[in-house]
Amino acid sequence: MNFDFDEDQRLLQKTARDFLEQRAPLSRVREIFESDALLDADLWSGVAEMGWTGAAIPESHGGAGFGYLELALLAEETGRALAPIPFGSSVYLVTEALRLAGSDEQQRRWLPELAAGRRIGAFAAAEGPGGHVAAEPGVEWRDGALHGAKEPVLDGAAANLALVLARDPSGGRVLVLADLQANGAKNEPLESLDPSRPLARLVFEGTRAERLQGDGAALLARLEDRAAILFAFEQLGGAQRCLEEAIAFARSRYAFGRPIASFQAVKHQLADLYTAVELARSNCYYGAWALHAQSDELPAAACLARISATEAFEACSQESLHLHGGVGFTWEYDCHLFLRRSKLLSLALGSTGRWKDRLVALLDEAA
């Protein structure tokens, strides 16, 4: 058994961390957070130059050809840094959809563009309050064109290539690709809980869009499973960072003549958070393996990674803020950036309740 990343992969991770610490410290994240910018454009091109946006894209399609294990570690680092870029939307969702169900022609056309970061993808699936993907999409795809509104769309305003969940004239769900650069959709910003990851409403009035291959509903499920694992690494990175910040703060903050870290109540809290992060980490690794090995276990592995990483990040972001006391509740401290990102990521791909129901259904099928 060898259930860990190898030395080269760890080296790549270290390079990524150093790069992000330099180019995207939290002070930079905050600049984007407090501005109207749709993304950190410099960081985006930097990340693309490093090959991250094409990490899992084969070299024949302009990618770096690293693979999923490498991509997972890069995801962890972008999560740790709270990188204000549409990495997940473009890389785990739109790129993956093309890899799963793009025709040869579509892959040839779009993958090199996505790998180079010239194209930014967004996943337009929700339609108002309710499921993170519309259960019965109102947006219609007929005669090769889209009609209707998707809202909210994560990174929707920064994107120029949208993967849209729509309904075809027979009422079936289809996933289609819309080139927003060529024949735009109207986009309207929607105030985001995490302004470093903006939301938008995309309104289609006859926007041309081309269908991906295969059955829409089945593709959606496969796509979400894969993306869930990569998002889980992002969440894991965020959770780990919160935990580290909480520990550092608890060591230096004194009350009652001693560091608050010396109170058993605080130690137990931190020990519980650590435990949650480590269990999530193990489940995430399993997910990365399943992605890498194209295993049949992937759907269940996705549930494990998604549920444990979402819960770990939520707990770490809430409790790290809490451990900071009054300063944690200020705009000036960074605790709320993590609280907001954690919540947004937990919403972006469906609640833990949804993933738990899916997990039990899978276990039931397997039994």
Added chain:
Amino acid sequence: MDFDDTREEAAFRAEARSWLEANASPLEPGETNPGLGESDDPDTIRAAQAWQAKKADAGWACITWPEAYGGRGGSPIQSVIWGQEEGKFRVPPNVFGIGLGMAGPTLMAHGSDVQQQRWLPKMLRGEEIWCQLFSEPAAGSDLAGLRTRAERDGDDWVVNGQKIWTSGAHYCKWGILVARTDPNVPKHAGLSYFVVDMESTGVEARQIRQISGGANFNEVFFTDARIPDANRISEVGNGWAVAITTLMNERASIGSGGIGGGGGVKDLIALAREVRDERGPLLENAGIRERIADYYVRTKGLQFTSYRTLTALSRGQTPGPEGSIGKLVAAKMRQDMASLALELQGLAGGTLDPSLAVQDAAWQEAYLWAPGMRIAGGTDEILRNIIAERVLRLPPEPRVDKELAFRDVPTGSQG
């Protein structure tokens, strides 16, 4: 045992209701009064003051306060009945909580007649608003570790230091202040309690922005600020005992319904009924039903606990530190309920945009407000310590700081 109004209570309720009907408009179904959260604009404050004065004129401002200060001399039960009835009408937010709920009771317990006459009537009418100058950058949970110095100079005290997290300081006239008058004795023994005029020279409030975006609390700097000795409450060195009176009242008032933001279980059910995902209508989902049930069980547990407290009060007993249960449970539950409410909305839970956010984004705001409620007025951990040590009488933690002279207490890098 019953929940019925006694004949006197029913009469009181009817009287309250008819006055309210004549002087305010009832809330529409589904409408709620704005919370205290970020309501510090001058118009809101003026409206709150006008409403308070109107109530005072008619004897409804402070039901339990003695008539001598403009109160009604009524019972705690009457005060609750008034609160229930007033809550059905459209009224401005109560910006007087720190005065009426904390400073007032403290002055009644520890102030001189002259002090009570000077401050209580204007406090009651809402003419003068009060804030609480307790916490400092290096003294929150460990309030007795505060360092703001007050030194005697003739008939005055000269105050230097910094307070922080002072809610409302930027619009308040008076503040209750705990300061260190003797650093050479153990920490609890060297404190004294004062009332400070926020408009006096050497007192400067700077607003601090909180995570929700508003700036309701402040840093307050004292630079050779002078407080007349006449504004000292109780003896020099007795500040800790006086502060405890304030804190007990604070926790009681936050616990009994002061956790603003977001709706209740009913609103959660209304939301779950409205939305569906791939699994179907969310109110039919077993996992979601179970979570909603848990919150309801706890909400009712808190409500009935408060009724027990009230019953004790009406029998003339004083409620004890078990009042800490209310805030401990309510604040974390609010955070969890808000989290669920966002999940029910799917990705739309991530937006505060009025065109999309359900229930006026109340749950998104609650998610950003609840962390503060778990900290303000005693953190979860401090409340658990109070329950463990004062209610359950468990042995206290060994303390390194209690017997030492204050100046010798370890402070880490903050020293």
